[in-house]
Amino acid sequence: MPELPEVETVRRYLAASLPGKSITAVDVQLPRLIRNRTAEDFAASLPGCTFTAVARRGKYLSLMLNSPWCLLVHLRMTGRLIYESDTTAPLPPYTRIVFTLNEGRLVYGDVRTFGCLWIVPAAGPTGISGYDSLGPDGLSEDFTADYLWQQVHGSRRLIKALLLDQTCLAGLGNIYADEALFLAGIRPSRRCSRVTRKESQRLYEAIRTVLTEGLENGGTTVFNFIDGSGKEGKNQENLRVYGREGQPCPVCGATIVYKKQGGRGTHYCPVCQK
DNA sequence: CAGGCCCTGCTT
DNA sequence: AAGCAGGGCCTG
Known part of the structure; x- marks a missing residue:
């Protein structure tokens, strides 16, 4: 989890x-x-x-x-x-x-x-x-915007698959990957090669934002996450697209879409994310 | 890159 | 009864 x-x-x-x-x-x-x-x-x-x-x-x-x-x-x-x-x-x-x-x-x-x-x-x-083989930790100083651009720039994969690859970036999972791509306005199914440098910069900032928010809220409890003392997190209240399929996008009101991508449930706004 | 698999429990 | 779940590794 x-x-x-x-x-x-x-x-x-x-x-x-x-x-x-x-x-x-x-x-x-x-x-x-x-x-x-x-x-x-x-x-x-x-x-x-x-x-x-x-x-x-x-x-x-x-x-x-x-x-x-x-x-x-x-x-x-x-x-x-x-x-x-x-x-x-x-x-x-x-x-x-x-x-x-x-x-x-x-x-x-x-x-x-x-x-x-x-x-x-x-x-x-x-x-x-x-x-x-872990890549730089998502909250460490080794993870920089330049590093992310290097990884994105040289890849022919789908952007969400790259974000979930722990050898590229350590720590993102399905929830925070979807959330970061939403904040950056990028479709999870976009090819890395079609992501611009500017978008990569936004994605970098979005990753730092969702990780920091999640941490400040004591984690996300979707099914049954509890912290080291047995308490639930509060970040689930903060999620923008994950688990919100069928509901209105918090930014534009369009209906959040759910699709399988690479075997993982994937959530995005069809209007905000290109 | 997709799919199966390791497991159990909850939702449809 | 079937499908789903936030991970990662192994297979084809």
Whole structure:
């Protein structure tokens, strides 16, 4: 479910609660979520480690430990990481992994169980191709208007496919891609080669805008996103086209269109977006 | 580049 | 009962 603003929202909660706490036990209830270790190795290697920091690149979270290794997590569609100080309460529904800490617990929950966890070196390449090949993070300084233009200019793909390509730009998903293209006035089905430099500049600004807005609103809860403390986001109230098919465009009043593109639900205004 | 697949639950 | 869901990877 979560895209960059949602993952960053989770990161902030975890960064405020985890550092200094140490792992005393790990209960892996669904072993296949652990990708590059056996569940047994995973559960055995973490106790004794203390969290030092929580970092994020794109949609990946790195839970840093006082060791040469760190815990890398991708929430995919429905993953949740929640810190709970009360360890006596019943575990939340769909709990898949429980990290018992010296103070409280860290609970990984996941309805659709697409999430992934890895133990990777804290520095240098991780060997996880999706992570090692990430492009610049959408909110980092490395992501510049010139960079976006370079990517757009040299490509024959459709613009929305480019935005969703994590090796080009890390962090955008289906919702924020549709929202950014709406703000920039560009049809999701436009060829990159037909996007002008000026439009690319507008698109750059639109991407920064939707990501920042999403973050300021604590993320977008369409189905079931919740932050690191279990609260829902408010950004869904802010969406301009996503999930608004059949409703009037907030700018021109035309009916928002829904189409499948590249297998993904795609929303746009047929008048504002050329 | 489209399509299938990993899963479960909710909506039509 | 079928189709849909915000991701990513693998296949043809």
